[in-house]
Amino acid sequence: MTDTQALPINAIEVRGLEKTYAGSKKSPPKTALRGVDLVIPRGSMFGLLGPNGAGKSTLINILAGIVNKTGGTAAIWGRDIDERPRDARAALGVVPQEIVADVFFTPREALEVQAGFYGVPANERRSDELLAALGLSDKANAYVRALSGGMKRRLMVAKALVHNPPILILDEPTAGVDVELRRQLWEYVRKINAEGVTILLTTHYLEEAQELCDTIAIMNRGEVVACEPTPQLLRRLDTRNVVVTPEGELTTLPTVKGFDVVARPNGAFAISYKKGQSSVEQVLAAVRAAGVTIADITTEDPDLEDVFLALTYNDANALDPIKD
């Protein structure tokens, strides 16, 4: 597209989204989304994190048109999902959580059939290009049932892209996928993101989200509890650990004025400090003042797991799925 004026600022915009699954005789109604607001800027690599039952799949399934919302609005590529459902969904490629294998087709046929569903004209199809991009060229004519799990997963990514959507949603794409495949998949996702495709991914691999995503939203019990650029989110937890290895062996842990000291293996000890209040230099000065000669130090910054726990672990039940 050359007319950048026409491109929406936000790839996805969700306002006050609500979902209560209807109950049955045996089970009561279940509220999965409680007024979710989420704005995903065009071009971003956006991570959606949350514990089991947080509502991530419900949100994605509403966008994909698989689940009906019970309240709020959602727009995809500037198109309201109620007013222009087909146009809205045409802007999305969705890679679902479960592997769905077309056992009767070869990978090339599977892509052609999918392109047919989307009404992509024959001369605009790019099955071979996608097969090559996802490392499946030499399996183009194999039966899908003969592919490994990782290959099927890559085929699902290719299928989601046949209509060249500007937004790709990956729902837990690397669950149960080996390290090498994960690396290849992320490399490809990074590449298409650099080419302008907006990526929304849900993952339980917190380190992965931290490494890949420019913005991260955290959901818990049907609500968004944080949504910030990744570095800002990490700064929220401004505790840093300094791990000190002393010269020689200490018989007892040193008393370091102004700081708590925690023993670590092999004679080392750790000191936590608030980045806003102290510095490594102040910590090390206090350690030296306690009579310790320092042989080595390392620092540890918080990872997303720490941030996640700090944000969601407010009460004993906070990490439980929603109970109604």
Ligand SMILES: Nc1ncnc2c1ncn2[C@@H]1O[C@H](COP(=O)(O)OP(=O)(O)OP(=O)(O)O)[C@@H](O)[C@H]1O
């Ligand atoms: N079809 C359904 N009928 C009734 N309740 C449902 C249905 N689908 C999901 N739920 C409930 O809605 C809540 C949110 O589930 P959802 O699958 O959206 O969470 P999630 O964050 O995607 O979890 P996971 O990481 O396990 O996929 C859960 O309490 C779940 O039990």
